[in-house]
Amino acid sequence: MSRVTLITPKSPPPAPPPQDLYSKRKQIYPKLAHGKFRTLKWAAMAVMLGVYYLVPWLRWPRGAGVPDQAVLADFAGERFFFFGIEIWPQEAYYLAGLMILAALGLFLVTSLFGRVWCGYACPQTVWTDLYIWVERAFEGDRAARIRLDKKPWSFDKAWRKIGKHIVWLLIAFLTGGAFILYFHDARMIAETFFIGEAPLSAYWFAGILTFTTYALAGTMREQVCTYLCPWPRIQGALTDEHALNVTYRYDRGEPRGPHRKGESWDGRGDCIDCKQCVQVCPMGIDIRDGAQLECIHCALCIDACDDIMKKIDRPTGLIAYDTDTAVACRASGQKPKYRLIRPRTILYFVVMVMIASVMAFGLLNRGTFEVNVLKDRSPPYIQLSDGDIRNGYTLKLVNKSGDARSMSLEAHGMNGLVLDVTGLEPNDEGIIMLPVAAHGVDRYRLSVSIPEESVDGRRHFFLLLTDVNTGEVHTNRTSFMAPAN
């Protein structure tokens, strides 16, 4: 038994009033900031949304039978199109490589500039920002919104709230609708969606994304980052004292306090405790408390603070992108040091370059044509009535391009090989031509026979497939089974 005693039954002191251990969410009313980072954020939003909504409409000529869509995840056809690249399921490692590159890129950027992903590029940030913009359009800025929420219901309040939610839902639907464009021919799905003829899965996923967009960006907002998202935890481990983070320079700001015009600035910090940095924060935090999990490093507090600094005639940059070491150096009277090039940034960079090179090499050297020779195992060989030995094969010809091909088939490496392909006759020169359709797999049954006396020690031969138009040659070594002599 432990000796820990939390409870003293005898002579209990008066119980304190029970308190909630789990506090309720405090509604956040972010104020509109003005400045270079706000401008950068608008620009980032425009780029992200532009990419998301426009990419499915980019065209790329692909030939007959396949949509001319530049970026398309064709699950039904089990193919992934990315501009000139056509990825088949057996090449899914390219997608894995892309994921690894993205993760490493995130590591690198985080170790250099802190959580810029969270602040500018994360879909949650982008859509929440868009939703707050809509909210502001209907209900006004921070002060007006607080007032409106305190007011009793009226026609004015009702139409503002309803209007906001309608626009939110519209954006949510456009988000879900654009998502499905990546998985089907965009034009086809856009036409059939509204007349009820699109595949059921299209409606299902459009519905799911409409709901999640509305719920996450409209109603949950900063709670997603604080409670749901794993990235803040991971990114917290990736940034260190040398990473550029949105930082309150306490060496300059403290001690803080209100300041009257004309008063001396001696013996006090530059922070006048105006709380503008808190009011613009979409996460509802006070950056002056130091780096914290909730902070998405969107830098809107920098804009707000710089505004005030200009007004009170103090140098800007009381809150700025800075490193912990630099602030500590200044606080102790030393010259700040910046170390962006460090072992960890070098490591991330080198590994990224390595993986990118391997992928680029693979992509540049990968053929759009593949030959698979599958040897029959049952029976391993057949002895014909005249004693000849025959082996059966299945040829799988994979064509990952938009052009139909015609391949000539020859065998080398053993004497007296006779080829026969089911359903095909050799041409006038005695050569078998295999037609291969565009964007597809063609199968052929091949039998290879050889006189018994020609079977010597060697039991391998080469199948040569030559593209009659391009001269491209594919050589496959395969085995030949014969009875043991």
Next chain:
Amino acid sequence: MSEQEKEIDQHTGVETTGHAWDGIKELNNPLPRWWLYIWYATIAFSIVYMVIMPAIPALPGLGTNTRGIGDHSDRVSVAEQIDAMRTERMQAGQALVAASLEEIETDRSLQQFAMAAGESAFGDNCATCHGAGGTGAKGYPRLADDVWLWSGTLDGIEYTLRHGIRHDEDPDTRFSQMPAFGRDRLLSSQQIDDVVNHVLLISGQDVHDVRSAQRGADLFAAQCATCHGEDGTGDRSVGAPNLTDRDWLFGGSEEEIYTTVYNARNAHMPAWEGRLDDATIKALAVYVHSLGVGE
């Protein structure tokens, strides 16, 4: 606990349950509300589910399970799905039924469809005797070689598939019968030995007793040539095997050939018409034809 005084934890002001582990006591907090609501929702769902779906097995007096207002049955829906699949496959099979066997074999898309359908039908119906990939076995012809007892053409294979070999219920079946020369006392043991030696000779095998083989030549001409041909190369029209090649359905050793002549061997194959649909039979014909590389 009930007789004792209620304990109130002084830090939170919450009553304890009286349970203590290593001196740490459990607070009697209510269940989380969201959790409770989900629990209520599952109860409500289960009641609705019980009403709509078959849920309770074998009620006393009812004999069987409750039906539910939806009258849903997995068995019925599976049967429906199978029917739907059949109909779908029939539609694809229509193309095979409409085309001739030669057209199927030379048309790329028809061929690929027929080969896939034929392969799976072969695995289900034929591989038991003829082996996977048509390897054959003693008494069951190998289909992957160039030896055909009756016919190796597309049409010939289709005919064999439809009507079978020595399948008595089908009047159109392929039929022939080899006499049991020994058992029915048509030839003596010595004479059978002679014939066997002759057959060994014409099939290119070693013969110990050349004189016996010479005697056997006359017997062969008199008794066997009607069906197997004077030179022993066989006759497709009656399914008489070629005796001069290396292929033996029941074995080519002296002993095996002796047994064959003494007892006669007449293998059977069932007729598949009526058991498999037209499209499947045609797909099988194309597949088997390709196994033997065609004739």
